[in-house]
Amino acid sequence: MIRGIIQWDRRLSRLAVGAITLGFLALLATGVTAYLSVRENQFYASRVNHSFKVQRALTDFIAEMNRAEIGRRGYLLTGVAAHAETYYKARDGLFPLLAHVRDLTRDNPRQQANVARLIALTRSDLPFMDQSIALVRSGRRDEGVRLFRDSVGRRAVTTLRAQTALMVDEEDRLLAIRQAATARSIRLFYVTVAAAGAILLLLAAGSIWVIARYTRDLAASRDQLRLLNDDLEGAVRERTTDLQRANDEIQRFAYIVSHDLRSPLVNVMGFTSELEATAKTLGAMMGRAEQQAPDLVDAEAKRALREDMPEALNFIRTSTEKMDRLINAILRLSREGRRAVTLEKLDMDALIQSIADVHRHRIDANDIDLSIAPDLPDIVSDRLAVEQIFGNIVENAIKYMVPGRRGRIEIRGRSEGRRAIFEVADNGRGIDPRDHHRIFDLFRRSGMQDQQGEGIGLAHVRAIAYRLGGMISVDSELARGATFRIDLPIEFSGEQRILE
Amino acid sequence: MTSHQTVTIIMIEDDEGHARLIEKNIRRAGISNEIRHFTDGTSALEFLYDHPSGPAQNGPALILLDLNLPDMSGTDLLGRFKAEDSALKRTPIIVLTTTDDKVEVQNCYDLGCNVYITKPVNYDSFADAIRQLGLFLSVIQVPDLPEANG
Numbered sequence: 001m002i003r004g005i006i007q008w009d010r011r012l013s014r015l016a017v018g019a020i021t022l023g024f025l026a027l028l029a030t031g032v033t034a035y036l037s038v039r040e041n042q043f044y045a046s047r048v049n050h051s052f053k054v055q056r057a058l059t060d061f062i063a064e065m066n067r068a069e070i071g072r073r074g075y076l077l078t079g080v081a082a083h084a085e086t087y088y089k090a091r092d093g094l095f096p097l098l099a100h101v102r103d104l105t106r107d108n109p110r111q112q113a114n115v116a117r118l119i120a121l122t123r124s125d126l127p128f129m130d131q132s133i134a135l136v137r138s139g140r141r142d143e144g145v146r147l148f149r150d151s152v153g154r155r156a157v158t159t160l161r162a163q164t165a166l167m168v169d170e171e172d173r174l175l176a177i178r179q180a181a182t183a184r185s186i187r188l189f190y191v192t193v194a195a196a197g198a199i200l201l202l203l204a205a206g207s208i209w210v211i212a213r214y215t216r217d218l219a220a221s222r223d224q225l226r227l228l229n230d231d232l233e234g235a236v237r238e239r240t241t242d243l244q245r246a247n248d249e250i251q252r253f254a255y256i257v258s259h260d261l262r263s264p265l266v267n268v269m270g271f272t273s274e275l276e277a278t279a280k281t282l283g284a285m286m287g288r289a290e291q292q293a294p295d296l297v298d299a300e301a302k303r304a305l306r307e308d309m310p311e312a313l314n315f316i317r318t319s320t321e322k323m324d325r326l327i328n329a330i331l332r333l334s335r336e337g338r339r340a341v342t343l344e345k346l347d348m349d350a351l352i353q354s355i356a357d358v359h360r361h362r363i364d365a366n367d368i369d370l371s372i373a374p375d376l377p378d379i380v381s382d383r384l385a386v387e388q389i390f391g392n393i394v395e396n397a398i399k400y401m402v403p404g405r406r407g408r409i410e411i412r413g414r415s416e417g418r419r420a421i422f423e424v425a426d427n428g429r430g431i432d433p434r435d436h437h438r439i440f441d442l443f444r445r446s447g448m449q450d451q452q453g454e455g456i457g458l459a460h461v462r463a464i465a466y467r468l469g470g471m472i473s474v475d476s477e478l479a480r481g482a483t484f485r486i487d488l489p490i491e492f493s494g495e496q497r498i499l500e
Numbered sequence: 501m502t503s504h505q506t507v508t509i510i511m512i513e514d515d516e517g518h519a520r521l522i523e524k525n526i527r528r529a530g531i532s533n534e535i536r537h538f539t540d541g542t543s544a545l546e547f548l549y550d551h552p553s554g555p556a557q558n559g560p561a562l563i564l565l566d567l568n569l570p571d572m573s574g575t576d577l578l579g580r581f582k583a584e585d586s587a588l589k590r591t592p593i594i595v596l597t598t599t600d601d602k603v604e605v606q607n608c609y610d611l612g613c614n615v616y617i618t619k620p621v622n623y624d625s626f627a628d629a630i631r632q633l634g635l636f637l638s639v640i641q642v643p644d645l646p647e648a649n650g
Contacts, residue, residue, distance in 0.1 A: 255601075262598040263568065266619045266626070267517035273623035274524070324622075335601070 016210040023203040030196035034189055041185040044178045051175040054104045054111070055168050061097040062164050064090050065122075069157055072129055076136055076148055084133055091129070094122055101167075108174070114167045121163060125156040247337065254334035258327045265320055265327070272316050279309050322454075326443065329456040333442070333463055341382035341467065343492060348376035348422075351383070352411055355390050362398050368407035376413035377420040380491045385464045389472075390424070392457045393484045397426040399451050402479065420490050427481040436474050447478075468492055508555065509535045512544040512577070513566040513596070518619065522564065522596070525630035533562075541572040545580075548588060556587040563588070564633075565613075567597040567604070575607060582612030594633060 071087030074080065098119050105111035128151050135144035151157075286305055290297050352372050356363070363370050379386070394409065401407040405427065413422040431439060435446035442459040458472075465472045469489045476482035509526070513519040519537050526535065538544035547554045548563075555561035563581065567574030578595065581588045592614040597604075600618040608616050617629045 259599050260568075262619075263515055263518070266598060267515065267521070269623045270521040270626060271517065273627075274521075321622075331599075331601075 012213075016206070019206055020203065020210075023199055023206065026199045027196055027203070030192045030199065033192040034196070037185045037189040037192060041182055041189065044182040044185060047178045048175060048182060050104065051171045051178060054101060054171045055175075057097060057101045057104060058164050058168050058171070061094065061101065061118075062161060064093045064097060065157065065160060068094065068129070072133060072148070075133060076141075076145055079136060079141070084137065087129075087133060091126065094126075095119075098122065105167075108170075111167060111170055114163065114170065118160070118163045118167070121156075121160050125151065125160065128156070251334045251337040254330050255338075258331040258334065261327050262324070265324055268316065269320050269324075272313055272320065275309075276313055279305065279313070325454055329442070329454055329460075332456075333460060336385075336460065336463055337467060341385060341492075343380055344383060345380050346378060346383055346386060348378050348413060348420075349374070351386065352376060352390060355387060355394055356411075358391065359394055359398060363409075366398060366401060366407055368398060368401065368409060370409045371411070373410070373412035376411075376422065377415040377490060379420050379488055381468050381488060382492075385468055386488070389461050389464055389468075389486060390422075392461045393424045393486070396457060396484075397424060397428060397482075399453075400428045400447070400482075401426070402429050408481075415490060418490050420488050422486045422488070423483055424486070425481065425483040430478045430480045430482050431474060431476040432478050433476070436476070439474065440472070507533050508561045509533050509564060510544065510548065510555070510561050511535055511537045511564040512541065512569065512574075513537065513564065514539045514568065514570050515566070518566070518596075521623075521626070522630060525627045526633070528627070529631040529633070539570075541569045541574075541577050545577070548581075555591055561588075561591050563591055563593045565593055565595050567595060567599075567608075575604075575611060578608060578611045578613055 068087050068090035071083050071085070071090055074083035075087060098115065102112065102115045102119070105115060128147060132144040132147040132151075135141070135147065282305055286297060286302070349372070356370055356372060390411075394411075397409045398407070408427045410425045411422070412425075413420060415421070429447060431446050435444075438444045439446050440458050440462040441455075443455040444459075445453065445455040462472050465486060465488070469492050471487045473485050473487075474482055475485065509531075511519055511522060513522065516539070519539075523535055523537075526533075536547065538547065548561075549556045565574055565578060569577070574595070574597070578593060580586060581591065581593055583589065589612070593612070594615040594617060595608045595613045596617045596619055598619050605616050615633075617633070620626050620629070
């Protein structure tokens with residue numbers, strides 16, 4: 001379930017990142033569009049301006065032309081020289097104005113054609129106008145007026161005006177197109193700005209949504225985790241308490257059983273001894289009877305007293321002794337379980353070495369190679385219990401060597417996380433894999449029964465290991481040696497603490 | 501002068517076999533004091549405190565106490581014997597029991613038991629322990645003297 005949530009989360013976050021990236025890209029695009037539309041707008045605005053300039057130049061031209069015509073007509077009518085001056089002044093301004101228009105409209109072939117026609121018209125009209133002025137000045141006024149009438153007849157000025165108006169119209173047309181384009185680009189600009197605003201809003205909303213969602217999810221999962229954690233701790237505590245209670249009960253049971261079993265055993269042993277004493281008395285009497293009245297003593301009675309009874313008594317004695325040892329073992333186990341552990345930091349190098357020293361005599365006597373790896377991990381645990389564990393296993397290793405093979409025992413250790421793992425490896429007779437579990441059970445042994453023992457040692461070791469929060473396992477094959485692995489917490493806190 | 505015979509041995513032991521073995525070994529050790537045997541706490545208490553020939557009225561005595569009794573706990577009995585206001589608080593008490601549990605042994609000594617003897621399954625050690633009891637018995641004559649006279 002959690003995996004699904006994580007996957008979904010990943011997909012969501014990928015989606016969110018994608019959407020945000022897309023949003024920023026869109027924003028960038030709107031920015032570019034806005035920039036382009038502003039530039040277009042600027043361009044068309046300058047073109048509009050240009051058209052206005054052309055129109056103005058054309059208007060100027062017409063005004064100049066009109067002034068020239070007014071001057072000419074005034075001079076023709078009055079002969080006042082000032083009118084002639086006006087004419088000339090206006091007339092001289094005509095061509096520069098036309099040249100200006102031509103320059104302005106260089107990009108427009110139609111207007112170029114128009115302006116060329118305008119120039120040609122002006123150029124063809126001007127000589128007549130000049131001549132009419134010259135005729136009046138030389139006193140031939142009538143001829144001058146005639147010439148003027150001719151030009152009116154030719155409608156020269158009207159044609160010029162019409163031609164100019166044509167050009168103004170052309171610029172008007174262009175102006176309309178350009179103004180429309182400007183308006184369009186402004187509209188585009190507004191639309192892009194609006195779009196950018198919308199995208200920004202969406203982005204902000206999306207981001208807020210994603211963040212809010214994440215925060216909510218995080219808070220929820222944190223709460224859930226805390227809940228799970230609390231629950232787990234509670235469950236573990238409960239389980240440990242149950243286990244501890246069950247263990248305590250077993251300990252008490254073992255104690256009572258062994259205690260109460262011993263009581264009748266004292267009687268069995270005691271009265272067996274009494275019987276033996278009695279048998280001795282009887283034996284002495286029988287000896288006397290044999291000497292004094294041999295015919296009273298038959299073979300059956302002799303066998304009963306001298307063979308059967310001692311044999312029976314002997315079996316009773318050995319069995320009772322064995323039973324006593326077993327009961328003592330149970331008692332010891334139960335006591336080990338009840339013993340309070342005292343925690344201290346253990347220098348494992350020194351501890352293992354001291355165990356080796358304890359067994360030094362037997363190790364040397366059996367010609368065994370014992371090697372202890374350096375830098376064994378130190379642990380915090382109960383010294384006596386740890387010594388018992390290793391002492392027992394090392395003793396077993398010494399005990400169960402293969403005769404005729406040079407014995408080798410290797411003790412090594414390493415730490416894995418919060419656990420220290422020790423291994424005691426030997427090249428002894430090994431343990432059948434089928435018996436790997438059995439050997440840790442009380443009174444169970446494995447392999448050839450040629451060594452003293454009650455099958456208590458490893459059961460005891462396992463009980464201690466459990467008590468110290470540890471585990472013990474074996475890895476072995478018949479005739480291939482055995483490796484006992486002792487896994488202990490590096491820092492044992494004591495399960496007792498949980499109970500308290 | 502008080503002699504050996506005046507010390508009565510009170511044996512509080514529910515197991516008849518144990519009682520018999522203890523008695524045999526006491527006798528074998530050459531101790532001929534009177535032995536009174538009780539198999540439960542109630543009757544023992546009755547005799548000890550109330551009986552005219554009991555040690556509360558007519559000392560001195562030595563008590564052999566087994567901790568596993570059918571009707572009450574031996575340690576409770578021990579506590580009562582050794583209580584401040586008890587008439588038997590100076591009476592030597594030997595605890596004889598099957599367990600050698602350290603805690604229990606300490607507990608008995610704390611309550612005021614004078615000697616603690618484990619009943620070993622090994623009969624020879626058992627007999628030895630009882631014989632040593634005989635030695636102990638001769639030693640305790642001295643502190644009991646003034647009480648016996650008074």
